[in-house]
Amino acid sequence: MYVFDKKSRPTYNDSRRQALTTLLMKTFAELFRRYRLRAEFSSLSEFADAFATKGYFYDLSIFCHWQKGKRIPSKRVVLITMLEIFIENKAISSLEKANELLESAGHGYLTKNEQQRFQQQLSTSEHATIVM
Numbered sequence: 001m002y003v004f005d006k007k008s009r010p011t012y013n014d015s016r017r018q019a020l021t022t023l024l025m026k027t028f029a030e031l032f033r034r035y036r037l038r039a040e041f042s043s044l045s046e047f048a049d050a051f052a053t054k055g056y057f058y059d060l061s062i063f064c065h066w067q068k069g070k071r072i073p074s075k076r077v078v079l080i081t082m083l084e085i086f087i088e089n090k091a092i093s094s095l096e097k098a099n100e101l102l103e104s105a106g107h108g109y110l111t112k113n114e115q116q117r118f119q120q121q122l123s124t125s126e127h128a129t130i131v132m
Helices: 012-024 028-038 044-053 060-068 076-088 095-104 112-131
Strands: none
Touching: 028 060, 028 076, 028 095, 044 060, 044 076, 076 095, 076 112, 095 112
16 A cells, blocks of 8 residues: 655555546546437437537537547536437436536536526426326
């Protein structure tokens, strides 16, 4: 067991804990791909079209970089819009899954206002499914 001064280096236990956390946490790339496919966007261009309807016009290569894990969206509003699309298309069905995606991109968790907004959207989505 290696123990160093906390100011100079992390301890062996800290490094191991961080490595285990990284292994257990899904990456943004994995989650983006999973939810895109669950939302039945079979191609990145289909997802890009849906994103464009929300007012965000990105080059297709950006989505490719997101899916390959080479880049992560830096603006929270972009991630929130992505969550909207995934919830509308029934790819995300809980606030926990929405938080998982935000956390994987380094944006923490949903705020109270965001939770209320998405909870309403999730409730409407569930009701629409039951009525059909």
